[in-house]
Amino acid sequence: MIELNYQLAKKFIDRNLSSLNLASQEYDINKLASDASFRSYYRIKFKNNLVSLMLMYAPVTHERIDHFIHVDKFLVEHNLSAPQIRAIDEENGFLLLEDFGDNTFTRVLKDNPKLELDLYKKACDVLVELHNIDDKISLESYNNHVMIREVMLFIDWYLQLTNKKISLSQIANYKKLWFELFDKISITKKVVVLRDYHADNLMLLNNKDNYKSIGLLDFQDALIGSPVYDLISLLDDIRRDIAKENRLELYNYFIAKTNYQAENFFQDCEIISLQRNVKILGIFARLVLRDKKDKYLDYIPRVKYFVECRLNSSNPIFNDIKILLNNFIN
Structure with a gap:
């Protein structure tokens, strides 16, 4: 597993908070259980707000996020419940996504x-x-x-x-x-x-x-x-x-x-x-x-x-x- 660069991830999150009406909100980044891929997922929990987001990290040396974006947009456009994409950084392999919670x-x-x-x-x-x-x-x-x-x-x-x-x-x-x-x-x-x-x-x-x-x-x-x-x-x-x-x-x-x-x-x-x-x-x-x-x-x-x-x-x-x-x- 390629470790997340937390400093880089935080910069990505911070520069997108204003557009999400979450400017100046403090938050925690909590890693979720990993799967069989190189991707990893993190819950962004805001301390003074009930809102949370998911950070998906796909190391660019091993994964591409453009395919996820492509399929996600298709599903959402056709009224299927894929997570809404809130922010994208393809260069560093970051996506901010709607958080569906824990009810698998x-x-x-x-x-x-x-x-x-x-x-x-x-x-x-x-x-x-x-x-x-x-x-x-x-x-x-x-x-x-x-x-x-x-x-x-x-x-x-x-x-x-x-x-x-x-x-x-x-x-x-x-x-x-x-x-x-x-x-x-x-x-x-x-x-x-x-x-x-x-x-x-x-x-x-x-x-x-x-x-x-x-x-x-x-x-x-x-x-x-x-x-x-x-x-x-x-x-x-x-x-x-x-x-x-x-x-x-x-x-x-x-x-x-x-x-x-x-x-x-x-x-x-x-x-x-x-x-x-x-x-x-x-x-x-x-x-x-x-x-x-x-x-x-x-x-x-x-x-x-x-x-x-x-x-x-x-x-x-x-x-x-x-x-x-x-x-x-x-």
């Missing part, structure tokens, strides 16, 4: 588990609203080559973590089998995919109603891809279990809200779930080996569980890749 899905559901189905239906409603936006946004396509690049993280990092060897011919076959799976994803309308759409990045906003009560975070890696990707991110949550009966109801709820044929929908979900979780095994291995973030070792068994669920599908399209992956996952 994870935190709310820990105290009120009976709210799970209602909250997750609202999260599905957000996706339906997002997918129904006709305006175009310039984003990279989440195509087969991007997905192959992602599953190669498993080869490059997870096998290194587990001391497994793989031959060049096996790697070639690995890529071939993935391309064959990706070609089976149904041709549907391509939509904005937020990519990290899960309980830690979804906020409950008590001052808003319906789908607008769901605050969105961590969408700077958005791409254009399959409508089921974010649904899979939501339901294959590595950090929290979703009740089995709720998961099935949410699948059916999403199908009813969209034009998906059920057969295509479930096959697309299985393929994208497998791809996503194999990629995550590679990402978590990289976080452990390269970034020395050993806490991600604790999540690997759960990711493997999701992979194994898909490999054990009754759908025969997974038979060949199951044989190959089983040699390296267990």
Whole structure:
């Protein structure tokens, strides 16, 4: 983690206070828990005011904030609850953002588990609203080559973590089998995919109603891809279990809200779930080996569980890749 230059951050905050009607207000800067990226977040709490802001710091040597700004503006313009941007310093990687508070899905559901189905239906409603936006946004396509690049993280990092060897011919076959799976994803309308759409990045906003009560975070890696990707991110949550009966109801709820044929929908979900979780095994291995973030070792068994669920599908399209992956996952 690259440490925040507090002096530089304070200068950025101070020069924007007047435009926010907070001139001369004293404040504290409190760091929040970090995630898997190089970004870090800080709550700016004003001592004589109920207002607070979020400072996002994205080290310019490792991250770019222009993509976050681009996606954020698109979401806000289309009445989805992304944080309002209050001030920008691209040169130093600073953003001042609206503070959505602390009510992540994870935190709310820990105290009120009976709210799970209602909250997750609202999260599905957000996706339906997002997918129904006709305006175009310039984003990279989440195509087969991007997905192959992602599953190669498993080869490059997870096998290194587990001391497994793989031959060049096996790697070639690995890529071939993935391309064959990706070609089976149904041709549907391509939509904005937020990519990290899960309980830690979804906020409950008590001052808003319906789908607008769901605050969105961590969408700077958005791409254009399959409508089921974010649904899979939501339901294959590595950090929290979703009740089995709720998961099935949410699948059916999403199908009813969209034009998906059920057969295509479930096959697309299985393929994208497998791809996503194999990629995550590679990402978590990289976080452990390269970034020395050993806490991600604790999540690997759960990711493997999701992979194994898909490999054990009754759908025969997974038979060949199951044989190959089983040699390296267990």
